[in-house]
Amino acid sequence: MPDPSEPNTATSPSSSSWRRRIVTSESVDLVNHFNQHTFTTVRNVVPLGTAADFFFSRDQMDLGRVSLVHVRCTPVQLDVLPSTHLIVVISENGRSLYQGRGLEVTSSRGDAAIIPNYGEALYRSSDDSRFAVQVPYDAWAEQTGTGLGPSIRARLNKPVQLDLSSGQAMQFRRAMNFIWSQSAPENALLRAAFDEVMLHGLVGLVAPAISDRLHGRVPHPGVGRIQRACEILRSRIGEPIHIADVARELGVGVRHLQAGFHRHLAVTPLQFLRECRLDQAHRRLCNPLPGETATSIAFDCGFAHLGDFAQDYRRRFGEVPSETLRRHRMA
Numbered sequence: 001m002p003d004p005s006e007p008n009t010a011t012s013p014s015s016s017s018w019r020r021r022i023v024t025s026e027s028v029d030l031v032n033h034f035n036q037h038t039f040t041t042v043r044n045v046v047p048l049g050t051a052a053d054f055f056f057s058r059d060q061m062d063l064g065r066v067s068l069v070h071v072r073c074t075p076v077q078l079d080v081l082p083s084t085h086l087i088v089v090i091s092e093n094g095r096s097l098y099q100g101r102g103l104e105v106t107s108s109r110g111d112a113a114i115i116p117n118y119g120e121a122l123y124r125s126s127d128d129s130r131f132a133v134q135v136p137y138d139a140w141a142e143q144t145g146t147g148l149g150p151s152i153r154a155r156l157n158k159p160v161q162l163d164l165s166s167g168q169a170m171q172f173r174r175a176m177n178f179i180w181s182q183s184a185p186e187n188a189l190l191r192a193a194f195d196e197v198m199l200h201g202l203v204g205l206v207a208p209a210i211s212d213r214l215h216g217r218v219p220h221p222g223v224g225r226i227q228r229a230c231e232i233l234r235s236r237i238g239e240p241i242h243i244a245d246v247a248r249e250l251g252v253g254v255r256h257l258q259a260g261f262h263r264h265l266a267v268t269p270l271q272f273l274r275e276c277r278l279d280q281a282h283r284r285l286c287n288p289l290p291g292e293t294a295t296s297i298a299f300d301c302g303f304a305h306l307g308d309f310a311q312d313y314r315r316r317f318g319e320v321p322s323e324t325l326r327r328h329r330m331a
Contacts, residue, residue: 019183023057027076030056034078039134041081048075048124061180063195064242065139066202068180069132078123080116085134088206089114090164090173094128098159105161110173112164115206118156131176133202142244143203145253146211155210162209172201182304189302192240200243200270221252221260229257230265230272237276237301243269277301278316281309285324294321 022033027045034042047054056073067085089096091107098105100117107114107130116123140146164173179194232246246269247257261269281301285294295306298321303309310320317324 019059019061021057021059023055025054025056027051027054027056033058039085039136040083040087042078043081044079046077046079048077049127063179063191063198064240065135066195066198067134068176068198069134070129070180071132072129073125073127075126076124080121080123082119083116083134085136086140086206087116088133088162088202089116089130090133091125091128091130094126094130096126096128096130097124098122099124101158103158105159107161110164113162113169113205115156115160115162115210117159118153121159131180133176133198135199135202139199139244140203142248143199143254144207144211145255146207160209162205168204172205175201178305187299188240189238190299190304192242193302193304196242196270221250221256223260223264225250225252225257226260226264229261229269233269233273234276237273237280241273243273274312275316277303278313281313281321282317282324285321286328288325288329292325294325297321297325 022037024030024033027047030045031042034040054074054076056076057071059070061068089098089107090110090113092110095106095108096114097107098114098116098121100119100121103117105114106112163169175197179198182190182194229246229250232249233241243257244254247254250257252260258268261267261272265272267275278301281297281303284292284297284301288297298306298309313319313321313324
């Protein structure tokens with residue numbers, strides 16, 4: 001096993017690898033690993049059980065702007081400093097706890113998500129496993145149009161606890177669990193799609209709790225800009241693309257673009273892009289190359305969940321993808 005105290009480009013946050021892992025039984029190695037290869041600075045690691053039994057395993061999946069982290073460890077306490085990323089922690093088993101500025105918030109067996117305060121904090125966990133979803137503050141600011149101004153800093157002056165019992169929260173967790181379960185080869189289109197889904201879901205889950213600016217009416221761009229956005233999305237369905245890229249090109253904010261799509265097309269930009277990719281999949285199924293399957297075409301077009309793809313395809317074209325493929329192969 002490589003020594004986590006030594007620099008390793010395969011485990012750096014800038015690495016483009018789909019997954020990477022660190023496993024250690026030494027708390028001093030864990031301090032070095034965090035401070036060299038993650039977005040969080042740790043000053044101290046204190047095993048809360050027997051030091052000889054200490055175990056820490058950390059897997060990370062980088063999607064682009066969003067990173068998913070899965071941790072399994074024996075009880076531990078971390079003394080942490082401010083991060084460059086917005087981090088949301090969900091404890092799967094056992095209990096995770098953050099203390100900061102006199103407030104204590106917890107996540108027990110997935111009942112809540114917790115966001116560390118923007119400052120020094122004390123983190124403590126039981127013998128558990130947990131997910132952390134991470135996004136850079138600049139990507140968050142672009143997606144929400146809020147920045148990290150005084151209002152958000154004030155909200156994050158203390159750790160935040162989010163109830164995960166709502167339908168939106170459960171949908172976010174299903175998406176997170178599905179994406180984490182994927183072990184597909186490096187497919188840039190899928191990764192971009194996963195990244196967009198996770199960031200969109202994260203905004204819906206977290207933003208209302210930390211920003212007053214996301215409440216109320218959002219102005220929308222004119223119909224001309226929405227038509228141009230549709231042209232851009234159609235022309236790039238075979239490329240990794242984010243809605244923020246389109247908004248930036250048009251000179252508008254992401255939320256403004258979303259408001260425009262809702263007003264003029266009654267769909268979100270993501271839904272529109274998905275419909276375009278369904279059309280692309282239909283064209284390819286009608287003109288298959290030798291050796292292509294419905295599954296390979298679905299992956300190539302940016303669909304990872306084959307059940308959802310088949311259901312959406314049937315809704316749009318009146319038959320499942322395999323029927324289209326079979327019919328045109330027999331023609």
